[in-house]
Amino acid sequence: MRKKIVAGNWKMNLSAEEALTLANELKVKIDHQLDTKDPKIPNGLPQILLFPPNVYLSRVLEVFRNYEGVAVGVQNIHQEEKGAFTGEVSPLMVRSLGGTHTLIGHSERRIHFNEDDELLAKKIALAVKNGLTPVYCCGEMLPDRETGKHFQLVSEQLKKGVFWMDEQEVKNIIIAYEPVWAIGTGQTASPEQAQEMHAYLRELINDHYSKKTAEEMTILYGGSCNAKNAAELFAQKDVDGGLIGGASLKADDFFTIIQSF
Numbered sequence: 001m002r003k004k005i006v007a008g009n010w011k012m013n014l015s016a017e018e019a020l021t022l023a024n025e026l027k028v029k030i031d032h033q034l035d036t037k038d039p040k041i042p043n044g045l046p047q048i049l050l051f052p053p054n055v056y057l058s059r060v061l062e063v064f065r066n067y068e069g070v071a072v073g074v075q076n077i078h079q080e081e082k083g084a085f086t087g088e089v090s091p092l093m094v095r096s097l098g099g100t101h102t103l104i105g106h107s108e109r110r111i112h113f114n115e116d117d118e119l120l121a122k123k124i125a126l127a128v129k130n131g132l133t134p135v136y137c138c139g140e141m142l143p144d145r146e147t148g149k150h151f152q153l154v155s156e157q158l159k160k161g162v163f164w165m166d167e168q169e170v171k172n173i174i175i176a177y178e179p180v181w182a183i184g185t186g187q188t189a190s191p192e193q194a195q196e197m198h199a200y201l202r203e204l205i206n207d208h209y210s211k212k213t214a215e216e217m218t219i220l221y222g223g224s225c226n227a228k229n230a231a232e233l234f235a236q237k238d239v240d241g242g243l244i245g246g247a248s249l250k251a252d253d254f255f256t257i258i259q260s261f
């Protein structure tokens with residue numbers, strides 16, 4: 001059975017104090033659900049991924065040390081392991097701190113930092129080489145959807161970004177479908193629109209790899225997913241959880257989303 005995942009992308013928000021408060025509030029809620037047989041595994045919860053700003057990575061990791069159900073990662077990495085790249089952070093650094101995941105190709109990176117699929121493929125390769133699990137984001141802009149190009153566009157993002165990997169490697173990638181028109185806008189894709197695109201993505205994986213791999217890969221939905229609409233979105237057959245922005249900044253809302261399966 002494929003993994004259910006709820007991920008929180010804190011983006012460039014929160015002071016250090018606020019970030020720690022949020023992490024600790026979440027921890028208290030998770031502690032209430034600990035499995036008595038194995039206290040490290042939150043009982044009945046999906047895998048939880050947290051993506052704080054880089055400067056808070058080690059502190060958030062510290063809060064969740066020994067919590068197998070909670071993994072912490074970064075929102076972006078550089079495509080080189082080390083060197084003269086002022087201001088950048090490499091997957092090797094993230095891994096050496098204990099970070100396990102990285103977002104790759106979030107639309108805000110594609111739009112504001114001109115990251116294209118070729119560059120993102122390099123980032124994925126280096127992340128995997130250094131033992132980080134990439135969460136690869138794809139999704140169309142509103143004009144693409146309005147002109148019926150959304151399937152083709154997302155298909156290209158997936159093919160160029162991910163389909164160069166072999167079948168064994170690709171199984172470790174998490175896909176996040178995030179329609180850009182829904183991100184931070186309060187306008188969510190309808191459950192039908194989300195399901196339609198997720199089924200399409202799974203079909204592409206099926207065609208390129210195999211039915212088994214398509215069935216095993218986790219595909220998250222992102223874009224104004226919140227405490228009110230998460231259950232309906234997560235009830236869709238091919239939606240395995242969410243990548244949550246705004247609503248991940250409030251422990252109550254984020255935990256409601258975590259419990260929405």
Ligand code: PGA
Pocket residue numbers: 009178182183184185186222223224225243244245246247
């Ligand atoms: P949002 O962001 O939930 O605030 O729309 C989602 C994302 O960008 O990952």
